[in-house]
Amino acid sequence: MFRWFAQTLAVTGLSIRSLPQRAGPSLVAVVGITGVVVTFVAVLSIAEGFNAAMANAGSADTAIVMRGGSNAELNSALELDSTRIIEDAPGVRRGDSGPMASAELFVIVNVPKKSTGTDANVPLRGIQAAAFDVRQEVQLVEGRRFAAGTNEIIVGRSASNQFAGLELGQTQRWGENAWTVVGIFEADGTISESEIWCDAAVLQPAYRRGSTFQSVMARLDSPETFQAFKDALTTDPRLDVQVERETDYYSSQSSMVRGIITGIGTVIAVLMGIGAVFGAVNTMYNAVATRTREIATLRALGFGGSSVVVSVLVESAFLAALGGVIGGALAYAAFHGYQTATMNFQTFSQVAFAFTVTPMLLVQGAMYALAMGLVGGLFPAVRAARLPIVTALREL
Amino acid sequence: MSDAPESLVQVRNLHKVFRRGSERIDVLQGVNLDLAQGEYLSLMGPSGSGKTTLLNLIGGLDTPSDGSVTVSGDRIDKMSGGKLSRWRSRHIGFVFQLYNLLPVLTAERNVDLPLLLSPLSRAQRKKHVATALAMVGLSDRAKHYPRQLSGGQEQRVGIARAIVTDPTLLLCDEPTGDLDRRSGDEILELLQALNKEHGKAIIMVTHDARAAERASRTLYLDKGMLVNEGVDA
Numbered sequence: 247m248f249r250w251f252a253q254t255l256a257v258t259g260l261s262i263r264s265l266p267q268r269a270g271p272s273l274v275a276v277v278g279i280t281g282v283v284v285t286f287v288a289v290l291s292i293a294e295g296f297n298a299a300m301a302n303a304g305s306a307d308t309a310i311v312m313r314g315g316s317n318a319e320l321n322s323a324l325e326l327d328s329t330r331i332i333e334d335a336p337g338v339r340r341g342d343s344g345p346m347a348s349a350e351l352f353v354i355v356n357v358p359k360k361s362t363g364t365d366a367n368v369p370l371r372g373i374q375a376a377a378f379d380v381r382q383e384v385q386l387v388e389g390r391r392f393a394a395g396t397n398e399i400i401v402g403r404s405a406s407n408q409f410a411g412l413e414l415g416q417t418q419r420w421g422e423n424a425w426t427v428v429g430i431f432e433a434d435g436t437i438s439e440s441e442i443w444c445d446a447a448v449l450q451p452a453y454r455r456g457s458t459f460q461s462v463m464a465r466l467d468s469p470e471t472f473q474a475f476k477d478a479l480t481t482d483p484r485l486d487v488q489v490e491r492e493t494d495y496y497s498s499q500s501s502m503v504r505g506i507i508t509g510i511g512t513v514i515a516v517l518m519g520i521g522a523v524f525g526a527v528n529t530m531y532n533a534v535a536t537r538t539r540e541i542a543t544l545r546a547l548g549f550g551g552s553s554v555v556v557s558v559l560v561e562s563a564f565l566a567a568l569g570g571v572i573g574g575a576l577a578y579a580a581f582h583g584y585q586t587a588t589m590n591f592q593t594f595s596q597v598a599f600a601f602t603v604t605p606m607l608l609v610q611g612a613m614y615a616l617a618m619g620l621v622g623g624l625f626p627a628v629r630a631a632r633l634p635i636v637t638a639l640r641e642l
Numbered sequence: 643m644s645d646a647p648e649s650l651v652q653v654r655n656l657h658k659v660f661r662r663g664s665e666r667i668d669v670l671q672g673v674n675l676d677l678a679q680g681e682y683l684s685l686m687g688p689s690g691s692g693k694t695t696l697l698n699l700i701g702g703l704d705t706p707s708d709g710s711v712t713v714s715g716d717r718i719d720k721m722s723g724g725k726l727s728r729w730r731s732r733h734i735g736f737v738f739q740l741y742n743l744l745p746v747l748t749a750e751r752n753v754d755l756p757l758l759l760s761p762l763s764r765a766q767r768k769k770h771v772a773t774a775l776a777m778v779g780l781s782d783r784a785k786h787y788p789r790q791l792s793g794g795q796e797q798r799v800g801i802a803r804a805i806v807t808d809p810t811l812l813l814c815d816e817p818t819g820d821l822d823r824r825s826g827d828e829i830l831e832l833l834q835a836l837n838k839e840h841g842k843a844i845i846m847v848t849h850d851a852r853a854a855e856r857a858s859r860t861l862y863l864d865k866g867m868l869v870n871e872g873v874d875a
Contacts, residue, residue: 249759256758263746543742546703547803548731548759550724636695636704639738 254553257544261533261561264540268533275529275562276569278522279618283573283611285518288581289511290610291601293504296588299404299437299599300500304492306469307339308380311462311479314486318499319352319460326457328485332464337475339465341379346465348377351449355420355442357409359587366587366596368409369441370399370420372449372459380465384438389414389429394445397452400429402439404598408587412442423452437496440587440598463492503590503597519618522569526622530562534630541630542638551631558627559620566619570612577611578603650811650843651677651700656709658695658866669695671866672709677811682837682844684857691863693847694815700845701734701813702726714810731759735804737833739816741796743788743803750775750784753802760807774802778832794825801832805842812836814846818853830856 265272311332312322324332329349332338339346351372356365375394378384392398401412406427411418417426425444433439450456466475469491476489490498534541541554582603587596653675660667669692677683685693698704699711702718711719714733721729735756743752750771757767775781778798788796797817804812814833818826834856836842846857854860862869 249761253758256755260744260746267746539740539742540744543738543744544755545727546701546730546736546742547756548727548729550727552724636698639703639742 250550250553253549254556257549257553257557258560260540260544261537261557262564264537265561268529268536271529271532272565275522275526275565275622276572278525279566279569279615280573280576282515282518282522282618283570283615284577284580286511286515286614287574287577287603287607287611288601289514290508290607291577291581291603292586292588293507293511294604294607295586295599295602296500296507296597297504298602299435299440299597300496300504300590304436304496305383306491306493307466307472308492309464309466309472309475309489310492310495311464311487311489312460314488316488319350320354322460324349324459324462324487326459328487329459329462331482331484332462332479332487335464335475335478337466337471337478339467341376343375343379346376346379347462348374348380348464349446349459349462350374350377351446351453351455352460353449353453355418357405357412357418360408360410363410366409367589368405368596370449371441371443372446373443374446377443377463380463381433381438383436384431384433386429386431389427392428392444395448396445397423397425397448398428399425399442399444400431401427401442402598403430403432404435404439404585404587404600405442406430407585408440408596408598421452435600437597440596499590500597503588515614519614523618523622526562526566526619527625529565530558530623530626531629533561534558534626534633537630538633538638539640542633542635545633545635546639555627555631558630559623562623562626563616563619566615566622567612569619570615573615574603574608574611578608649676650679650681650714651675651845652710652712653696653700654710654712656696656699656711657707658692658699658704659707669866670699670706673863673866673868675861675868677843677845680837680841680843681859682834682857683846684854684860685845685847685863686849686851686854686860687863689849692866693863696863697813697815697845697847700811701736702730728759731756731807733810735807735809735812737797737800737804737812737814737817739819741788741793741800741820743796743799745788748785748787749780749791749799749802752788752799753806756803756807770806771802774806775799777805777836778802792825793821794828797821797825797829798832801829801836805836810843812842812844814844816847816849818848818850826850826853 313324316322333345333347353370354367355370357368359366392400406412412427414427414430417424466472472491479485479487479489581601584601587598590597653673656670656673658670660669687693699706706719710717753771753774754767757770775784778801780798783791783795818829830853833844837844848854
């Protein structure tokens, strides 16, 4: 077995060392696989970025309460009385200024995208003062908070970057009101950064919502008290509500888009991968053809067919891995952190997020490249091992 | 034709048939041949007479359609795949017309190749390689690549590669066919020395009568049959 490894290593070394003689075709295979890996990683980094913005949003000790049967805040409606009962429910953390619960409104406003100038649906959220205690990841990075009872708004960093007229000091007109940006906030890159916030008490009359809200965001004493909180509300005969952890809610809100992007990305990558495999097959057939006499000589000297198979496969995998590494690096350099926004079909609003090239994606890209290389090298490898020695020795 | 136990090679009723579409080509038709230990045999004959095919069958590079080939007591016509490869690496040294050196390896690395199949240590291999290169007079060209050597020198490296494992039998297919007369003569002298001074058994295929004269015996093939036997040198 040791000798088999030694001879396989020797034959493989010869394959790799003779690569410069086949630089052109080898480069074609590397470039093909690089292209596939760039596409694969880039498309899936969209899903990762969207996932990071949505699924990672919120915390386990925060709950969202909506009307029973609502699958999103847009479909929900809660009367003022109901929101009071929710705020006073057991398990809600209390601070110096009372329960850490914010009854909120969620409406959609049209704001032009900076990139295209076309209108996009952007969420405008009316909040109560406790919202900042509930969402502790929110940090004001420019300006100040809006003043209660005024038409002032604060804007998430991603929304400010993606949409026009949402920079500090700018004014937007939605409906019959003009709204002035007085602050920019960040929220660890999560979905809150895609939103515009204002005083709920101002938003209600502006959108003729009377005294109704759409959700209550409540911070709990701990993640473990969620069940007690939920049970208390869902068994209360005065209420018809559904209660979810904030993390679960955002995760479910992103499932459709995440699934679509991942699905499309996978289909594109597989189709391109098939093309790249043919490229690799062609390259490796060429490599075997170029080395016909060399391989036959080795076989004549006593080197086994399996060593030849392994050497061709390793060469193919080496070229593919090279393509995988270059592709991963290019994808990271070109796309990681790239800011964009897309429609979340479940909320009919834009979610701003950044392409996220994770280490796992890079590993997946490299593994995919290796798989393409091995599949592409398989048939040429078998052909190399089956070359009739006598005929091949006479090849020029 | 004897079955004397001292015969190194015994070829009996050897047939080789190739098919090209529906056409049947009988390349070898019942060849019988014996080679004694330490004998130097040349095979002559016109193109297509089956010389190289016979050499390939004796070297285990090809399998016969019928008949038997026994080398050093091993029935190689019964072997296949990995077993035949291992047998070749232990018993046969090939010298090719076009040298068949690997261009990416230096002379010494080319000579070292067959030893990778042996259980020798790196130090032992290095010693063997140095000895083989010294025997062919190329110790000072060990670090040269094939492209840096003349044709004659390349063939010497090819011979060093063939003898480095101390094989049972050297099989040379037109070893001077691609060389000028002077280089060819040097190669033939080298082969003769390997035979006379080291007792190496050799079978050489050649078109060149002058080359064949160096052998102790010459056999003529025509249309796949041995037609007559030449005189001892």
